[in-house]
Amino acid sequence: MSTHDTVPADGLLVTVAPTGAETTKADCPALPTTLAELVETAVACRAAGAAMIHVHIRDDEHRPSLDLDRLRETVAALREATDLVVQLSTGGSVHDPLEHRLRVLEAEPDSCSITLGSTNFGDDVFLNPWGFVQELYQGAQERGIVPEFELFDLGQVAALHRLLDRHGLPAGGAVHCDLVMGVPGGMPGTADALVAAVAALPDAVTSWSATGIGRSTLTVALAALAKGGHLRVGMEDVLTLRRGVPVRHNAELVTRAVAMAELAQRTVLDPAQARTLLGARPPVVTSA
Ligand code: KMH
Ligand code: ZN
Numbered sequence: 188m189s190t191h192d193t194v195p196a197d198g199l200l201v202t203v204a205p206t207g208a209e210t211t212k213a214d215c216p217a218l219p220t221t222l223a224e225l226v227e228t229a230v231a232c233r234a235a236g237a238a239m240i241h242v243h244i245r246d247d248e249h250r251p252s253l254d255l256d257r258l259r260e261t262v263a264a265l266r267e268a269t270d271l272v273v274q275l276s277t278g279g280s281v282h283d284p285l286e287h288r289l290r291v292l293e294a295e296p297d298s299c300s301i302t303l304g305s306t307n308f309g310d311d312v313f314l315n316p317w318g319f320v321q322e323l324y325q326g327a328q329e330r331g332i333v334p335e336f337e338l339f340d341l342g343q344v345a346a347l348h349r350l351l352d353r354h355g356l357p358a359g360g361a362v363h364c365d366l367v368m369g370v371p372g373g374m375p376g377t378a379d380a381l382v383a384a385v386a387a388l389p390d391a392v393t394s395w396s397a398t399g400i401g402r403s404t405l406t407v408a409l410a411a412l413a414k415g416g417h418l419r420v421g422m423e424d425v426l427t428l429r430r431g432v433p434v435r436h437n438a439e440l441v442t443r444a445v446a447m448a449e450l451a452q453r454t455v456l457d458p459a460q461a462r463t464l465l466g467a468r469p470p471v472v473t474s475a
Contacts, residue, residue, distance in 0.1 A: 192459040199453035200417035200461050201444045202365070202396060203232040204241040205437040207423030208280035212249035217435050218422055220245040222261060226268045231438040236445035238461035239272040240265065241300065241335075243279070243423065251280035253287045258294035270458045270470055274298035274335060277323055281311040285319050292326045297467045299327055300365075301334045303343035303350065307372025313339070320346070324354055331358040333467045337365050339373035341380075344387045351391050359466020364388060364395040365419055366411075369403035376403020378410035385414050394464050398424045408444065412451040420444045 205219050205228045212220050219228040222244075229240050244261050246252040258275060265273045275296040277288045292299060301323050302315045327334050334357050338344050347364065356362065366384050369376025374384065376399035388395060396417035399407025404425040408418055420440040427433055434440060448455050456464065 192457070192463055194456065194460050194464045195454045197453050198456045198460060198464065199448045199451075200239065200394065200396060200456050200464060201237045201441055201448070202239040202241055202274070202417070202419040202421075203228075203237040203437055203441050204398070204419055204421035204423035205229075205232065206243045206245070207421075208243045208251040208276070208278075210422065210426065212245070215422070215426060215433075217433070219437065220249040222264055225261065226264050228437050229265050229269045229271055231436065232441045233269045233271050233458070235438040235441040236448075236455045237271065237441045238456050238458045239274055239298065239465075241274045241276060241419065241421070241423070242296075243276045251283070253279050253283055253291060255290055255293055258291060262294050262296050266471055272297045272458055272461050272465065272467055274300060276300050278302055278313065278337065281308055281313050285314070285316075289319070289323060289326065292323070292330055292332060295330065296332060297462075297470075298333045298335055298465065299323075300337050301327065302337045302339065303346040304340075306339040306343075306370065309371050317346075320350065321354065324350060328354070328358050331468055333357055333359050333361065333363070333465050335363050335365050337367050338384065339367050339370055341374060341384055341387060344384055348389045351389055356391065357466065359468070361393040361464065361466030362389070362391045363465050364392055366395065366397040366407075367400070368397060368407050369400035376400060376407045378406060378413075381407060381410040381414065385416070400424050408447060412447060412453070418444045418448070
């Protein structure tokens with residue numbers, strides 16, 4: 188397999204976000220929180236059709252963690268077991284200090300999430316001051332890490348214009364966004380909101396995906412497909428397949444995304460094609 192394959196015009200990137208920082212292991216034992224569970228999940232989701240993994244890690248008590256050694260170990264283990272594009276969350280949990288979130292870049296993932304502004308997040312606040320956003324973005328540029336701009340509301344779309352105008356394009360030259368919809372405090376998970384957000388994206392945007400939290404997940408996925416976007420799925424965002432039917436494994440959500448892609452006559456991208464789409468560097472080969 189080549190590392191920089193052509194991306195078909197009807198290509199569809201499926202990103203899996205398997206863990207997140209909000210759900211507890213006690214509430215959801217199926218959530219992959221240990222390294223072994225995360226690697227098993229990554230392998231199964233790759234087989235089901237995912238090309239990128241958005242990673243939050245947990246500590247030994249299954250609590251959200253940004254421990255740098257653990258992040259490095261996680262990136263290495265995922266690269267060893269799969270060819271997925273490895274994206275680390277710099278959002279962490281709402282309780283993580285900004286300086287810890289900046290240091291995530293030191294784990295040298297292929298990609299990192301960057302959120303463009305602060306958002307009420309349920310009863311909490313997901314803090315992303317402008318100075319922090321710029322520092323994170325410049326750090327990613329310097330390290331050759333491709334960002335995924337996570338956009339929780341329309342104001343953050345406007346902030347993306349401002350960021351690109353001031354600091355130029357990401358490493359690799361592509362601009363990929365993910366609309367995260369339906370967070371209590373952010374834009375609603377509706378087709379109307381998705382259309383408005385997509386219409387407002389900067390011209391420099393080369394690809395975008397969307398995900399709807401909780402019950403908005405199918406509405407957002409179907410609207411994203413209708414508008415030619417890509418899909419993010421996973422237990423970070425939704426814990427049921429339908430009312431009363433819990434997700435038992437993230438691969439179920441990836442399989443459903445692939446089925447929707449097939450219905451929409453889209454070609455599911457493999458990780459090499461995803462790297463081309465995202466402008467990500469070739470996979471790091473770990474020495475034996
Ligand atoms: N856990 C949320 C507070 C990201 O990964 O960059 C932030 C989040 C976004 O999940
Ligand atoms: Zn996340």
